[in-house]
Amino acid sequence: MPRPWLTLAALLGWTGLAVQLYLVLLARWQEQASLIGGMVNLFGYFTVLSNTLVATVLSHAAFGRETAARRWFLTPAVSSGVLVSIVLVAVAYSLLLRHLWQPEGWQWLADELLHDVMPLVFVLYWCLAVPKGRLRLSHLGAWSLYPLVYFLFTLWRGHEIGVYPYPFVDVASLGYRRVLINALAVLAGFWGIGLLVIGVDRWWGRVKG
Secondary structure, X not given: OOOHHHHHHHHHHHHHXXXXXXXXXXXXXXXXXXXXXXXXXXXXXXXXXXXXXXXXXXXXXXXXXXXHHHHHHOOHHHHHHHHHHHHHHHXXXXXXXXXXXXXXXXXXXXXXXXXXXXXXXHHHHHHHHOOOOOOOOHHHHHHHHHHXXXXXXXXXXXHHHOOOOOHHHOHHHHHHHHHHHHHHHHHHHHHXXXXXXXXXXXXXXXXXX
8 A cells, every 4th residue: 555655755765865966976076076986985884875775675665566676675674674774873973973064055954864864764664664573683693794894895995095984984093993993882882773673673563463
């Protein structure tokens, strides 16, 4: 049964990403720098990757055809893993990054959509549309592969080109020891959010059952 709010949620997700992409490409154009390089840099952010996953799940839920990809993205395990990631984005941004800059205009809009609005929207989606009582503790290990692979890629890319997406993983400034400690702290936060999601899912499943 079509649910218009899901369509709106998906459009909001893609709008935030589109505005951020436009701003990045505009800045690269004005600097006469590589536009492809700008896109690569943009998708080097965990925030952008996680919001892309959010928009993809919401799009499949809103108007996707019945395909293997749609079934996979809409499974409780996958949707819940995306939830953990986007909640981590919101929490880490508020605690570690928000104070570092004051975006204005279109950048403020993109910032709000990617870091505040879409995490809340996806929490709502998870509460209203994702079946409960299906999660297991083993899912936390599978979800952890995403931030782990991202972190290793970030270190490799930073080593190759000297650019790090976030200050707390900037090896050039902090050194590997401090960056590893920071990464473990973020991973602990990821696990904490994941355990909370699994706990709520189990409780909700028992209540509904």
